[in-house]
Structures are given as structure tokens and as C-alpha cells.
Amino acid sequence: MSGDRGRPARAIVFAYHDVGVRCLRVLLDAGVEVPLVLTHANAPGETIWFRSVAAVAAEHGLRCVMPTDPHDPALLAEARAAEPDFLFSFYYRQMLKQDWLALPPRGAFNMHGSLLPRYRGRAPVNWAVIHGERETGATLHRMNEKPDNGAIVDQCAVPILRDDTAREVFGKVTVAAEIVLARSLPALLDGTAVERPQDLSQGRYFGGRRPEDGRIPGDAGARQIHDLVRALAPPYPCAFLCIGGKRFLIERTLHAPAPPDALGSGLRLLSDGFGLWLIAADGGALRVLAARRDGDAIALSARGFVALFPNRWIAADND
Template identity: 60%
Template sequence: MSRHARAVVFAYHDVGVRCLKVLLEAGVEIGLVVTHQDAPHENIWFESVAETAALYGLPCITPEDPNTEAVLERCRQVQPDLIFSFYYRQMLKEPLLALARLGAYNMHGSLLPKYRGRVPINWAVLHGEHETGATLHLMHPKPDCGPIVDQMAVPILRDDTAHQVFNKVVVAAEMVLMRALPALLAGTAVLRPQDLHQGAYFGGRRPEDGRLPVDAGTQALHNLVRAVAPPYPGAFLDILDPVSRQPRRLTLLRTHILAPAGAGPCQAALAIGCATTHDASGLSLVLYAADGGQLQVLACTLDSHPWDASQWKQHWGAQPLNALAG
């Protein structure tokens, strides 16, 4: 593997850090790292590309727009053989992509062509997929549609949260890049076109998209909880406090399916209450789905404060409360 190959790396997040380290391990000369300033109101739970670049003495910039003439000129001065985008959040336009003699490549967190676009891991969990993965592909001006260099699948277990799946995808991305690099640097990589009819684009998600639908089935409710569990904002429902007569917000952090759809009578609407269970405590919060299934609530907050079944029973008794329509 050549130690004279030069790259410009656009990167952010854990995937950005790990893939940047793969390039360094492989002896690729990193002429420039481009990353983001951390947003002041974002929950920064992931590693810093900027700190990693500083640790290894790599030149690093954080432009608001990577497609300006100033950034283009900085990249042009590197004379890159390769350009990489590892979880960088903005699209790179054709003038940047054309600078790379051996091509410009992106690492995407799904098994393309499935789940093109934003937050693909969250969408995969939300839709109840049993696997996802990491895909390295040639970049085009349109997102996530270029031919595939390599990809690797990881399993999604039935109670996995999106964060747990993301940690698997980080390792898959690292492995995909490591095994693809020799052919990329030699200019001999064999790429295969995507059949875009086998997948679709998905947009970003907002905290308010975490509201649990009152008519959703058991599996769909469990999938939504898993898809937006911490460090993401969480799935939630509002209830009317029978004491204060004020709406209160319950945020469900972890759930487990106690009874599948059809195990009990169908509900007119989503409800939650405390019930006797077979775990160590003997008492749990239980979510009663419209299709007759039940979810055990393993962790939740009430108006952002930790809450459990004993507190529920002390304040409101054992009577289930219906979720308010959003």
C-alpha cells in the first residue's frame, strides 16, 4: 500500500474519527481534514474529529459551507488522490469531487441502496429491520446513489436501540474501509452500480417525531422507542394527571414486549399504568397497545425526571391512564 497517497477527509462523529484513524494506520497522507463546529445546543455524545486531527497534527478547518472557493482552493493545494466523506453532514458539489484523481468516496450507515439519506440507522430500527450496515460508495452530487465499493452487514436484535446498532455500524465502517483501501489506492477497485429501485430516500427526524401514536401496534411502539432512545431525544406520550388535571409528559427510554399483538383485548387508545410482573420488583409500568399487546417500560421520565411504577402507584393508583392525542 502506497505511503505517498494523499487524501482530503471530510468527517464528523464516531465514524469520522474511526475512519480517519484507518487512513492514518494505512499510511495515507492526510493533507486536510474538514469537519464541523459542534452545535451549541446539540447533545454531543460522540467523539471529536477536530480533537483527533489535533492529536495527530493534521491541518483541520471547520467551514460553514464546504463548497466555497476558499475551501476548494485549500483542497486543490493538497492535490488529493482521494477525497473521503465520513459522516460529514453537508453535500460536496462537483468541483470538490472532481479534484480527487482516484475518486471521492462516502461511507454511509446503511446497506445501500436501502435507507439513502438522513439518519439511516434510526429509520432501519424504526421499520423493524433485522440488519443494516455500512457501505462505501463513489460520491455523486446527488446523495448516496453512486456505485458501491464494498459494504458489510450487522445484525439488529429485537431489543437493540439505535445507539447500540450505531456502535456496530462504526466497527463495520472501519472494517469496510480497511479492506477496500488497497484496491482504491491501486486504482483497481471494482464498483457495482446501485439498483435504486431497491431502496428509498429518508429525511431527518425531529424530537417531536418521537410521539407514540395512540393507535399504533405493539411492535411499532417498541420500534419507535428503540429508534429514538438516548442519546436521542426519546419516544413520548402525554397523559392527563388525574390529581392536578394538567397534562404531563412521559418519555419512554427502554421497553420490552411483555405480550404480543392479540394477547389481550384491543384498546380504544394507547394507555399506560402499573401492573404486577414477574421481575424482581414485582411491579412495572406497562403500556397497553391498541392491538392488545403490552410493553413493559424498563426506564422512563415524567416531565424530564426519573419515574417508575412505585411512584406511579403512589400518586395515581393502579388505574391505567389513556394517552392524549397529539
């Protein structure tokens, strides 16, 4: 478990988010020296619900920087002078160029939040939930200049339950990432790790998501809507539908039998003053457990909905 010339193995670490925190701790627990940690400053306006890599680095007395441009020549020179054996990227948000990837003689490795080659690219947990997947996981793979397509070192699957939110799934993926790194690290350090190339035909690349992408399609079925809602549930920007030009943010739903007076067609909301339902274009019903009108801090209750719309049935204008 040593680096060159008999010293402990040394790694430059790019890390952010909960996966970054847990994987950095795995390296430190294994005795890996970390001369430099690169992370992100929290973006203005972003909901920060995850733990801080910078805080963990400070606890352990590690040098930690938050560069706007990680390819700053001065940073590369500092890293080169540290003579790292490895480079690890744990949920770091920027692509690293060849100058970084070629720097460590024993390789650069990334932890990705899916079962590669499926869900390469951005927001893999959210995309998996949107598509109704029943499992996902974490994959440790060798890095190259193309995103998420290097050879796989190891991966670990976790289940996705039918009502899990993306945040709940992300918690499972974080544990999977810790498991993968902890069980792979000894072989990486002693040079016996076996890597297998990805069959890229078995997956595809996904891009990032914007808040506008949360608009519930007017022709979507109940299952598709439920998957979108739980994929975008807080702390993420919520799925929404529009009524009279105003957005209603749907935070949590459950499949439920349609109320007996659920008449009409198309995407619509119903309240009897006690419960709030979303009726999909296919006639399937979802009980709305949490919702807000955009701009309101207070949750929208069933009685509040009736107060806004006394006729109880409101068709959405999401087409």
C-alpha cells in the same frame, strides 16, 4: 499504495462522529497523507455522545477546520494546492457540491450507514430500527451530486437484535464502516477496486427526523411502539406519549405479557406500584424499563406513576 509521482497517496477528509474517527484512523494507519480535515463544530444543545474527529486530527498534527460553509473558495483553493488523490466523506453532515467532488483525480467516496440502496438519506440507523429491520450495515460508495446513489465499492452487514437500541446498532455500524474501509483501501490505492452501480429501485430515500416525530401513534401496535422506542432511546430524543397535555418520555421497553387486569382499549399506561406497562391499541403489552416525565430529571418509577395517577390506568391522548 502510492499517489502521483511515487509519493504516498493523499486524501482530503470530511469527517464527523464515531464513523469519522474510526475511518480517519484507518487512512492514517495505511499511510495515507491527510493534508486537510474538515469537520463540524458541535451544535449548541446537541447531546454529544460520540468521539471527536478534531481531537484525533490534533493528536496526529493534522490541519483541521470547522467551516460553516465547506464550499468557501479559500478552502477549495487550499485543497487544490494540496494535490489530493482522493476525497473521503465519513459521516459529514453537509452535501458536497461538484467543485469538491471533481477535485481529486482518483475519486470522491462516502461511507454511508446502511446497506445501500436501502435507507438512502438521513438517519439511516434510526430508520432501520424504526422499521424493525433485522440487519443493516455500512457502504462505501463513489459520490456524485445526488445523495447516496453512486456506485458501491464495498459493504458490510451487521445484525440488529430485537431489543437493540439505535445507539447499540450505531456501534455495530461503526465497526462495519472500519472493516469496509480497511479491506477496500488497498484496491482503491492501487487502482484495482471494482465498483457496481446501485439498483435504486431496491431502496428509498429517507429524510431527517425531528423530536416531534417521536410521538407514539395512538393506533400503533406493540411491536411498532417497541421499535420506535428503541430507535429513539437516549442519546436521541425519546419516543413519547401525552397524558393530560404532558409528555411522558419512554426510554426503554421490552415485550411482556399483559397484566391480568389490563382492561380498556387504546394506547394507555398501567402501574401496580411495582411495574409499569404500556398497553398498545392491538392489546399487546410492553414493560416500561425506563421513562421520564418531560422536564423531570429523575426517572419515573412505577410507584411515582401511581402517585401521579392513583387510578392506575391512564389513557394517552396521542391521537
